[in-house]
Amino acid sequence: MNVLIVYAHPERRSLNGALNDFTVERLRANGHDVQVSDLYAMNWKAPLDATDVRERSTDAPFHAALDSKHAFENGLQSRDIEIEQDKLRWADALILQFPMWWFSMPAIMKGWVERVYAYGFGYGVGEHSDKHWGDRYGEGVMSGKRAMIVVTTGGWESHYGSRGINGPIDDVLFPIQHGVLFYPGFDVLPPFVVYQTSHMDDARMQATRDALGTRLDRLWDDTPIAFRKQNHGDYEIPRLTLRDELAAGRTGFGAHIG
Template sequence: MKVLIVHAHPDPASFNAALKDTAVATLRAQGHEVQVSDLYAMGFKAVPDAEDFTDTRRDPERLQIDVEQEHQYETGTHPPDVAAEQAKVEWCDLLILQFPIWWFSMPAVLKGWVERVMSRGFAYRRGRKHAKGVFLGRRAMICCTTGTSAATYAPDGIEGDIQHLLWPVNNGVFHYLGFTPLPPFVAFAPRQATDEDRRELLDAYAHRLRRIEDVEPLYFHPREDYGPDQRLLPGVEARSGFQRSPRAPHRPAAPAEEHSDERGPEKKIEKKIRADVDSAASAATS
């Protein structure tokens, strides 16, 4: 299997970098081929603008990014940095996005990578989205870190369900482009963890990757669940992400811990962190 890891963290000593390095070592040990796009190290240009379209323009008077990207695809005039990344995407069977959750989303440089690389024409076009997406038959996965605990990202947590938070990537990027989204691997609050806890998280990620070809994908409604207006049909129970059908009961997507068996180490870490916090609070008030 060919794996592309797109890594978006500025610190080579970060836990995100450790997750990326773990993935590279584990996957190669399993016989897979791996390429890494380290966006900060590459100095990747994150902003699509007029500089991306200096060779030729479909409309010299107005800059419509998607229109000009499609024109680039048709004329083979993508900027060299974009073309190089698109070649990696075409090469891979599995795409992994590695990033920290910043402001409830991916870092700007990674969002810019999506906007410039997954361009109209190349990654999607009229009639080639979701169940008919360009990258059907390939898989994609998020590996990310958070600043706060798993409890805060639980379905009843103050930050909201992590599965909902990641829906714009799992659905709006992966599924939209035809990839089969796999359950995310989320390392909750690694800065609050001990060295032993962080090692257990890395081991859990390595375990996930060693069986990556057998991991069950996230649930997405098939095309036949939708009507001609692209809304869920009456009587179809909404089961994924932010979707809700007013015309049928709603059963929300399973929380993150139900998507994988790696939650054991993470739950253990969460309990230890909460115990440390409670102990510190008790000492502070005594």
């Protein structure tokens, strides 16, 4: 299988760097082909702006969605965007690896998503009608591919527990797992989270590698998160609200998991 790792950490000698090296080695040892988009090493341009469109007239104001659509449909995207889109087409699985900074991914990785997920590629695909509201949330360009987050955080596991001050980790990661990954069609595996990164001795590092290795070995065997698919009957279209008889009495992120 083909695996694309999008990696975001400014220091290769960090814990994230060590985990990234281990992930590449383990996947290749298992016979998979691996590509790594090391965003800091690539000096990836994070902002989505008018320079992402080749041969663009400066007479009209820049419109992020419409200019993205025009560039994608007419082969006018910035070359770095096209290269990353080709990697995603090639990949059978995507791993996003990053440290959690301010409850999300680093800005450079968010910029990768904003620029690479062009209109017509990552979003804005499929018919919109009273029965089908676009190919998204379980459908789309990435359907049939798998995705997983590998994330590190300085907080304790209890800080991200069901009653933890930071909020449950599944809620914190919901915009990434349900939005960035499930939205364009990926089957999303449960995340691999490393807590208390400042307390990493040799024994704990070995245990972390062992646990991550097991997850990587089971990349095509583990059951994805059971996010509800948008166009398969669970939601009223075009309102896109969960039907009353489903998850009765439940609201929030958890209601969107079947």
